[in-house]
Amino acid sequence: MATELEIEEVDFAKWREQIRSVRFTVFVDEQKVPAEIEMDAWDDKSRHVLALAEGLPVGTGRLLPDGHIGRLAVLKEWRGKKVGLALMQRLMQMGQDANMPELILSAQTHAAEFYRRLGFVAMGKPYQEAGIEHIEMRRKA
DSSP states (O other), X not given: OOOOEEEEEEOHXXXXXXXXXXXXXXXXXXXXXXXXXXXOTTGGGSEEEEEEETTEEXXXXXXXXXXXXXXXXXXXXXXXXXXXXXXXXXXXXXXXXTTOSEEEEEEEGGGHHHHHHTTOEEEEEEEEETTEEEEEEEEEO
């Protein structure tokens, strides 16, 4: 029987450690992003979603008040199982429900095609962020 996946909007203060665990595993441990920049001042101001499998966090993402989507992270063993898609669909719906005219993200260039399939369009040239090549992408909400 397949594991049921739940995508929940969660309170950051209550779920901070679970969100941190997923993000540090993906960004700090795997991608070598400096630990001191992973959690930031936007966390308290953003809306967060968590992907839960049997109650355990396997993915996360956030929506900033200005329409930026960020910190989308899925644990390695859950990639390729549409967890990222489910998280993005929820974040995009949250942006639409909040009447945000546009959603913006800073995509790692290797993931740009994933976001393009969701209607995001690359803007400008690639740039370095935390030692990883990114490109700005935008989508009308």
